[in-house]
Amino acid sequence: MTARTPIVRWIDQEAPTATAAASFASDLEFEAVGFKAGGKRILDEVSIWAESGQVLCLLGPSGSGKTSLLRIAAGIERPTSGRVLIGGTAVAGPEGFVPPERRGVGLMFQDFALFPHMTILDNVRFGLRPLGASHAHSAALAALERVGLRAAAADYPHTLSGGEQQRVALARALTPRPRVLLMDEPFSGLDSRLKDVIRTDTLQILRETGSTAIVVTHDAEEAMRMGDRIALLRDGRLVQAGTAHELYRRPASLFAAGFFSELNVLAGTVRGGRVECPLGTVAASPRSDGTPVKIGLRLNGLRLAVDGSGVPARVLSRRFLGSVDLLTLAVDGADRPLRARIRPSELGEGVDEIVVSVDPQEIFVFEDTDGSI
Structure with missing residues (x-):
């Protein structure tokens, strides 16, 4: 500034x-x-x-x-x-x-x-x-x-x-x-x-x-x-x-993104002007091919469904928090479980196998300068 x-x-x-x-x-x-x-x-x-x-x-x-x-x-x-x-x-x-x-x-x-x-x-x-x-x-x-x-x-x-x-x-x-x-x-x-x-x-x-x-x-x-x-x-x-x-x-x-909301943080790589990560191709990027990036994804930026487009995921836990449910998910290729916040009515009770996609408005991509997640 x-x-x-x-x-x-x-x-x-x-x-x-x-x-x-x-x-x-x-x-x-x-x-x-x-x-x-x-x-x-x-x-x-x-x-x-x-x-x-x-x-x-x-x-x-x-x-x-x-x-x-x-x-x-x-x-x-x-x-x-x-x-x-x-x-x-x-x-x-x-x-x-x-x-x-x-x-x-x-x-x-x-x-x-x-x-x-x-x-x-x-x-x-x-x-x-x-x-x-x-x-x-x-x-x-x-x-x-x-x-x-x-x-x-x-x-x-x-x-x-x-x-x-x-x-x-x-x-x-x-x-x-x-x-x-x-x-x-x-x-x-x-x-x-x-x-x-x-x-x-x-x-x-x-x-x-x-x-x-x-x-x-x-x-x-x-x-x-x-x-x-x-x-x-x-x-x-x-x-x-x-x-x-x-x-x-x-x-x-x-840091700024994470200070204003909880984030899932994933490792990604730029390929052909797009950012690839365990959740698929999630954003555009002007960086050169092969550039490692960190992806911050807000918990309400995960879209969960029992079928449709997305990557497969498994529900590990689900907690009712009143206006939202907090879910922990296992996704192949992710170093740690992901967390999601959804409306209680958004996903039926007892569902374990789902597909996950992302809301591009809730994703932030930054160059990975230290290799840590």
């Missing part, structure tokens, strides 16, 4: 911070950011950005550099190379560094970090003390109204559910009208039954306030639900950035 070329300015460190009366949502850009800690490279030339008013999800496994990027944006860590810009204005880079309290960013942590000895109202207005008592009080109440918790203003955090505490933390982070809101795994501590509701509520509030937000997550579905754009990281490097549709339908690597 080609980085933009912004007009670089430096924040006047005596400039006023945002107030609760106005929105200061801004772009945020990481420009070729590198970071080392303890002699280890954590980030390697990462260039991504979030547009003003959009949600950017930083996605990747543990150790991929997501939280380090967030800490660098907040000013908690300094990049060892590259720049960070907010609203086209540099806040970190070779020429200088703007401290966290002058950046106009809001932080929302995994554990919500509410003050247990303060009421809900006092928690929300904690960052509004410069506004004066009356203004801070009304702004905090308005924020609680927005998240549906005005009635709990006099309560204490321990009396609220996890989902309610999360909404208080969001209200507190947004009340000072930060230029960018930084959220580190904000839903990881919630019961799985609550996550869908809280994520939807959070996204609605972000839209209503016009906030720019950076959300760290290791959950691909969460990133797809929340993000206007997604940046997928691995080992401190940017693998791919784009919309959920772009990353899901046009993954840049087998």
